[in-house]
Amino acid sequence: MDDASLCQLIREALHDPNKAKALALMIDQLPVIKAYLGKGWLPYYDEAVPMTERDVERNIKRFPKMYRLNLETVNCQNASEAANVRKHFINWVVMILKRDCHDVSRRANRQIIISINTPIGEDGSTLEKTIDSSETLNPNDTPRLSGLDKMIAEEDFLKNQEQLALMVRLLDKNLSNCYPDGYSKANCYELFKRRVLKKPPQQWRDIAEELQISLGTVTSHWHRKCKPMLPNIE
Template sequence: MEDQLQNLITQIKQYQNPSPARQKAINRLLILIQQLPGLYSSSHQDYLEAFNRTLEWVCKNIQNFESRPPSWERSFVVWINGYLKWRIQDLYTPDNRYESLDKPISDEGEKLTTLGEILPANSLSLLEQKIAELQKAKRQRKGEYVRQYIEKDPEEKLSSSHPKKHPECNCQVLAIQLNFTEPPKKISDICKEINISNQTVYSHWKRRCIPLLREIANQFGEEL
């Protein structure tokens, strides 16, 4: 691994940025990094976020790396850990935010390069799979927060918005029955239950309820 690491880093520094040859070498380096012993780890559930941000940093700053005795491998691990340590500490701060694989890591000329683009295209690495799982879990958590907010409706924005003379057909009830019941109900079914015209409910849902739900979703960083 020592010789392979030295050759890859030397090649990357020699290649023009951006270039296909340099990206290919970076691809191989990112895979090799995952095999390095001695990298800091953490039991924190969002550790892979910190590791992902560290890989982005490595790609942006690899030109600044300088090997020191006793070995390239040891020097590289120490260099990476110097950044990774702070990113792990960030996980324990309330303002920590995740940075996506889609975030540009280089801007040369008119071409933007992201970490996702320089990772191997033919197959997902273990890291990519874990990051994808992490992102999915976060989306699910955000979705659950939105659901809880709708069900509690603390500001009563949803429950107070309803067609005239039909408070039982308010936006909170519609949102829950159309999205959170198993199986979800159809508007036509709801209309039959409360004896109200489909047109009235459809119009209210589109003009009043959907904008309110979008506003709530935006509070939690979700799109609707």
């Protein structure tokens, strides 16, 4: 979209909710947004951009106030004026998008808290019993769970890949059995590995392509089915 058209759409969005929605949905079509976002935030872009679109749609009236723009008097057919509006709008959107990417990153790195009495086996065994029995394990068996309470309480628990992998193995069965109809490869365990364990997290578009599933189906399954199984990941 050229500067004049974007300027006009922004001006109309201030008074028309439908135009505000159209403006928000256009964000993903502006390549410059990703260019200004920075590579460090790109892994979170796919999940963050719907949040940013909602923020822009709801708060578009704040945009001109923040940059002291009087869009009622701006001449969108004037190249320099339209370019100035575009520059400030891009800066505003990128600022919101970075904040939303940060929120996505923070949620992805939040602890997974599992009760020590949570059943983890078909026989009803719990983490507490597993810890007690770990005294007899040899080096080739599952690593000991001593100090589990301390690890769970630490803020950077997810960064400890070895210990987190152990927790995932304990949850493996339930997560693996939850998947969209006809797409067993896109089970919650697989999505959890790609979106939480992997650093940086794999982008949703890449996951959808590799698992041969539509982007909407895989993200919907993650939010509706997988996250409730992991209470502390919103």
